[in-house]
Amino acid sequence: DGYRNTNQVSDDYRYQDGNYDAPNDGYYRGGDEPAQEEDAQSDVTEGHDEDDEVYEGEYQGIPHPDDIKEKQKKRAPAVDDEYRDRADLMAERMEDEEQLAHQYENIIEECGHGRFQWTLFFVLGLALMADGVEVFVVGFVLPSAEKDMCLSSSNKGMLGLIVYLGMMVGAVLLGGLADKLGRKQCLIISLAINAAFAFLSSFVQGYGFFLFCRLISGLGIGGTLPIVFAYFSEFLSREKRGEHLSWLCMFWMIGGIYASAMAWSIIPHYGWGFSMGTKYHFHSWRVFVLVCALPCIASLVALKFMPESPRFLLEIGKHDEAWMILKQVHDTNMRAKGEPERVFTVSYIKTPKQVDEFIEIQSSTGTWYQRWLVRITTTLKQVWDNVLYCLTAQYRMNTLMLAVVWFTMALSYYGLIVWFPDMIRYLQDEAYDSRVKIFDEEEVSHFTFNFTLENQIHRNGEYRNDKFIGMKFKEVRFEDSLFEDCYFEDVRSSETFFENCTIISTVFYNTDLYEHKFINCRLINSTFMKEKEGCHIDFEEDNDFLIYLVSFLGSLSVLPGNIISALLMDKIGRIKMIGGSMLISAVCCFFLFFGNSESAMIGWQCLFCGASIAAWNALDVITVELYPTDKRATAFGILNGLCKFGAILGNSIFSSFVGITKVVPILLASSALVGGGLLALRLPETREQVLM
Numbered sequence: 001d002g003y004r005n006t007n008q009v010s011d012d013y014r015y016q017d018g019n020y021d022a023p024n025d026g027y028y029r030g031g032d033e034p035a036q037e038e039d040a041q042s043d044v045t046e047g048h049d050e051d052d053e054v055y056e057g058e059y060q061g062i063p064h065p066d067d068i069k070e071k072q073k074k075r076a077p078a079v080d081d082e083y084r085d086r087a088d089l090m091a092e093r094m095e096d097e098e099q100l101a102h103q104y105e106n107i108i109e110e111c112g113h114g115r116f117q118w119t120l121f122f123v124l125g126l127a128l129m130a131d132g133v134e135v136f137v138v139g140f141v142l143p144s145a146e147k148d149m150c151l152s153s154s155n156k157g158m159l160g161l162i163v164y165l166g167m168m169v170g171a172v173l174l175g176g177l178a179d180k181l182g183r184k185q186c187l188i189i190s191l192a193i194n195a196a197f198a199f200l201s202s203f204v205q206g207y208g209f210f211l212f213c214r215l216i217s218g219l220g221i222g223g224t225l226p227i228v229f230a231y232f233s234e235f236l237s238r239e240k241r242g243e244h245l246s247w248l249c250m251f252w253m254i255g256g257i258y259a260s261a262m263a264w265s266i267i268p269h270y271g272w273g274f275s276m277g278t279k280y281h282f283h284s285w286r287v288f289v290l291v292c293a294l295p296c297i298a299s300l301v302a303l304k305f306m307p308e309s310p311r312f313l314l315e316i317g318k319h320d321e322a323w324m325i326l327k328q329v330h331d332t333n334m335r336a337k338g339e340p341e342r343v344f345t346v347s348y349i350k351t352p353k354q355v356d357e358f359i360e361i362q363s364s365t366g367t368w369y370q371r372w373l374v375r376i377t378t379t380l381k382q383v384w385d386n387v388l389y390c391l392t393a394q395y396r397m398n399t400l401m402l403a404v405v406w407f408t409m410a411l412s413y414y415g416l417i418v419w420f421p422d423m424i425r426y427l428q429d430e431a432y433d434s435r436v437k438i439f440d441e442e443e444v445s446h447f448t449f450n451f452t453l454e455n456q457i458h459r460n461g462e463y464r465n466d467k468f469i470g471m472k473f474k475e476v477r478f479e480d481s482l483f484e485d486c487y488f489e490d491v492r493s494s495e496t497f498f499e500n501c502t503i504i505s506t507v508f509y510n511t512d513l514y515e516h517k518f519i520n521c522r523l524i525n526s527t528f529m530k531e532k533e534g535c536h537i538d539f540e541e542d543n544d545f546l547i548y549l550v551s552f553l554g555s556l557s558v559l560p561g562n563i564i565s566a567l568l569m570d571k572i573g574r575i576k577m578i579g580g581s582m583l584i585s586a587v588c589c590f591f592l593f594f595g596n597s598e599s600a601m602i603g604w605q606c607l608f609c610g611a612s613i614a615a616w617n618a619l620d621v622i623t624v625e626l627y628p629t630d631k632r633a634t635a636f637g638i639l640n641g642l643c644k645f646g647a648i649l650g651n652s653i654f655s656s657f658v659g660i661t662k663v664v665p666i667l668l669a670s671s672a673l674v675g676g677g678l679l680a681l682r683l684p685e686t687r688e689q690v691l692m
Helices: 066-073 082-111 115-149 155-183 183-201 208-221 223-233 236-264 286-293 296-303 310-315 320-335 368-390 396-433 542-556 559-571 574-594 596-624 629-655 663-678
Strands: 274-276 280-281 437-440 441-445 453-459 460-465 467-469 470-480 482-484 487-489 492-494 497-499 502-504 508-509 523-524 527-530
Touching: 082 310, 115 155, 115 183, 115 208, 115 236, 115 296, 115 482, 115 542, 155 183, 155 368, 183 208, 183 280, 183 286, 208 223, 208 296, 208 629, 223 236, 223 596, 236 286, 236 508, 236 542, 236 559, 236 596, 286 296, 310 320, 310 629, 368 482, 368 629, 396 542, 396 574, 396 596, 396 629, 396 663, 460 497, 467 574, 470 487, 492 502, 508 629, 542 559, 542 596, 559 574, 559 596, 574 596, 574 663, 596 629, 596 663, 629 663
Parallel strands: 437 453, 441 460, 453 470, 460 482, 467 487, 470 492, 470 497, 482 502, 487 508, 502 523, 508 527
Antiparallel strands: 274 280
């Protein structure tokens, strides 16, 4: 019963509007093949009367393609002879793509949703998890890396932004290449670049080389987001697409949780590493960087066993390869369902007319690098043409509206994500400063200090014949004080300064009390011997733990939003999901005015992240569905690149107002979310749309 008679006509893949009917008998049909160009016909056919031939669709009531073309030519404006052939080819290709879209939807429904899609789900989920990890890595390692590399504030800021810069370039470049070279191949390239340079960055010692490695690592991982969603969507039917793409978004959340948990468990153990002499140090934060590359490596290995997207292969005319992959999907799912006898009934799939002209260079032409240069420039030109195509009249309005929504969402989300921990840290610093101990006019002589002094101010004090040995200064200031015949040995300091002090006959041996820590001081007969070199760990910062905790809770808080968006994505639609989520997030921003404590700020951060995640998920889905297959990854890459640009601006703008005012960041984020949410309501709904 599982087999069909070869003479039976299959109605499963009949094009619904009457323009296409593909009998499923496995035989060659001339009507299915692309028509030859008129100038390519041989002269030997002269005198052949084509009118005598019987059109195979005549008895089914289907108009002859030539009749349709004649009517279209009468309605269409005249085209110059120079461009007539290409215009006809493009019209034919668009008609073929429309037919293929409906047929492919029916094929995917026949293949079912089962083991194959779930396997691909976890493989691509690991790639998306690697993208989530990359966003958090630099923020977690900065408190330790700044001490190992002696980073200034500007260097730390650049290191935080360089990853987003790389991701912005990678999204546009690798997303565009995925529409020309294939989803699987470009995703492998993307993950390989990220894994290689993330691994290398954990070993390099210099700031410049570390910055370069994180830039290229970000460039690699930047391509994963547009490729992963384009790749997975082409194995999903219309009924499953919104829900399962939303489930896939959960791996970004898992990446944030994974990075926070690993940072929490690894970085505080500073002894987890080794040193080679005095110049090379491999501390625990470098171990953390290595561990963060594991999801990327796991996805890279698993991806080798997955096939290319059949929808992409059909788009470039590789019918047989696409058919074999679709049969593999069908058979895998049927065996998992306990129905191995079910036969894949598709014998022929419509392939669009191929318009692009590829130049094949013979091996004897020029040198090897000249051949590669021509191939690379040709491919990049095709990518650029795809970018421009997204701004043509057919897609211009949708692209511009999506660009505004992506940008406003990124500006507010990434800006607040940085602003939250900075504000919490600022509130902690304020509380810390309020507990400062002040000592006025104290006199200490012949005393040995061998313990830690912390959060103190000493004014108008006198210290004679005192010893400061093996001790630590943390947040200590000496103002208008006198040091006479004192001895400092093996002293470490953090945020410690001597201001307007007089220092007489005092010896400093093996300390980090450098010249810049003495402000307007008089040094008389004082000696500095064997100063500490390089940057050393001063004290374990409690704020490090806070960074991990805030990021962990922020990542975990999006779980309810992910579940709700996945369950409702196909019920209420993408547009309502985006608009509603952004407007609710804007309301959450206003409550930040009441966040005057650490716990309140953490709570509002969790609420904001949970409310905004639905908009992110719906944006990913609608971006995939609004563009055709040969432009899908390119368009997604452009919009995601713009998103990363918004993240760079958000990080820079919002962090500059920490400790100054809360009004500007809150109003900026709220207004951006309201504007983007209202504009999103004007986008077309794609819930019932097949993938073009």
